[in-house]
Amino acid sequence: MLDTTKDPAHLPTQLIADMGARARAAAAALARKTSAEKSDALRAAARALRAAVPAIVAANGKDMQSGRDKGLSDAMLDRLRLDAGRIEGIAASLESIADLPDPVGDVIDTIARPNGMTLSRVRIPIGVIGIIYESRPNVTADAAALCMKAGNAVILRGGSEAIESNRALHIVLAEALASAGIPADAVQLVPTTDRAAVGAMLQAAGLIDMIVPRGGKSLVARVQAEARVPVLAHLDGINHLYVHSSADPAKAEAIAVNAKMRRTGICGALETLLIDAAYPGARALLAAVAATGCELRGDDAVRALAPEATPATAEDWDTEYLAPVLSAAIVDGPEAALDHIARHGSGHTDAIVAEDTEVAETFLARVDSAIVMWNASTQFADGGEFGLGAEIGIATGRLHARGPVALEGLTTYKWQVRGTGQTRP
Missing domain, CATH: 3.40.309.10 (Aldehyde Dehydrogenase; Chain A, domain 2)
Known part of the structure; x- marks a missing residue:
């Protein structure tokens, strides 16, 4: 665990290193879970969210008041706001993700070589995914659900304007998923609003396998400029x-x-x-x-x-x-x-x-x-409208995934080669 006795200047780096190590172990355990186990856990999380509406709305109220005090725009406040209807939408989204086909283990294609070997490409989880996002607290639930269903552990770092909402959502989700047998460290929320924690995530090569930024131009630009971890991002929606x-x-x-x-x-x-x-x-x-x-x-x-x-x-x-x-x-x-x-x-x-x-x-x-x-x-332009369930974001780059990124976009693949004793001349 994190040693808080050391120099505070190094705490964000230590924090992310600790979270990354625990996420890596959780991802390995999550890879052994069946599709049914993951789906059942998501349904349990949906039920828990519905039961926690008053607490979540109360936490969101603190963020909304703080946002008004800080002069956030109407558009930003709309992104931030949670009410019973929006929480029901989040719960329903978790259930829709639970019902989606699990991409892990899917055979993308198979090739029979002239020498008798058979080569297959099979979908596997990416591993540990870091999500850096602003304003929308629903991302806390959507990102957690999508990453977990695709077999990935996730480290969530929300914006300071939604800190109370994100914490309330994370507590409910983490407890529900853990009670259903999912490793608690599979879904972690960075507990600090210190911007240095973002920098530590961007430098966490070997601990975090992919970063997904969801936010304004300045956030995405910073991520793309500083990251030593592969980034799946979109810029403005012009x-x-x-x-x-x-x-x-x-x-x-x-x-x-x-x-x-x-x-x-x-x-x-x-x-x-x-x-x-x-x-x-x-x-x-x-x-x-x-x-x-x-x-x-x-x-x-x-x-x-x-x-x-x-x-x-x-x-x-x-x-x-x-x-x-x-x-x-x-x-x-x-x-x-x-x-x-x-x-x-x-x-x-x-x-x-x-x-x-x-x-x-x-x-x-x-x-x-x-x-x-x-x-x-x-x-x-939305993953749900595309029949993909909730989305992690809309990627506008050219590599790995493009457009609404849902379960399939949160996987990679490996080659499986089956032979009968072939040796290469």
């Missing part, structure tokens, strides 16, 4: 909706309003609307968005159609607002839309509204984002 000239006006208006305004503070929210210059319903489309109370920031062509729009600056095209603010531009055809997305997109989620199948298929093929949609709201 998501675009391109309304082609062939778009059905009813679809375009419904999708644009939903993509922007259903929940403005999530990473799948629309941030930039691109309207084809040949689309006949541009004025009505902009009016429909503005009627929701959304602030429009547009180029000259947009402002000519929507006088309430303020001028868009160069910075607007590269901004994830996470608020009821939308930048909008008129573009001269699909190529101009594709060029705008390539220059300003973050590789998260981009969508097209079109009835022209050829144009839509070209958009799907050429936009280089983790998620590309046709005639659907960007708010569907």
Whole structure:
């Protein structure tokens, strides 16, 4: 255990080293658990969360008051807030993860070699995963459940703004999982808000196998700059909706309003609307968005159609607002839309509204984002909506996993070779 008698300056490093060693041992024990045992433990955790609603809401109330005192934005407070309905959603998410097929042990493919050997790739847990996240306390439960179901131990480091909520959730989860036979150290929460603990996690090569940051640009940038552990991350959700000239006006208006305004503070929210210059319903489309109370920031062509729009600056095209603010531009055809997305997109989620199948298929093929949609709201950029259960995050990189990362994205694989006595000449 941690020796607190030593120099306090070294305590974060010692703390993470201790937690990592215990997580490594727990991961080895967890690997021997059956899929049924892991699922039963998750169902027990869901029941425990429902029973603990008053305590969790009380803890969250402390964080909410502290957040208001610190002047957190409405979007940040919305991410932070827990109530009975949201806790029920967390519990239901755990149950949905319990019901998902366990990827561990799946045979990805098998190759029969001419010499008679058979080679198979089999899914295995990654090992120990570190999750560094901000604001959303539901990540505490979702990350714990996903990592554990995929056979991984997890070290959770939430943001200081949600410390009371995260602690309350972790206590309930850890006790429920342990009572169901899951090693207690399989799900650990870093007990300090000291930022040095984040640095210690990023340097914990050999103890932590993968880091997943969930938060704002500054957090992700720090993780990617300092990490000596592989990182699975996404940057901003600067998501675009391109309304082609062939778009059905009813679809375009419904999708644009939903993509922007259903929940403005999530990473799948629309941030930039691109309207084809040949689309006949541009004025009505902009009016429909503005009627929701959304602030429009547009180029000259947009402002000519929507006088309430303020001028868009160069910075607007590269901004994830996470608020009821939308930048909008008129573009001269699909190529101009594709060029705008390539220059300003973050590789998260981009969508097209079109009835022209050829144009839509070209958009799907050429936009280089983790998620590309046709005639659907960007708010569907979510692991649950993809049928994956809860997600650990949406990865926008190119390695290992991309898009919503759920159970399969939390595994790697090994080769199993079966021979009959072959030797290599």
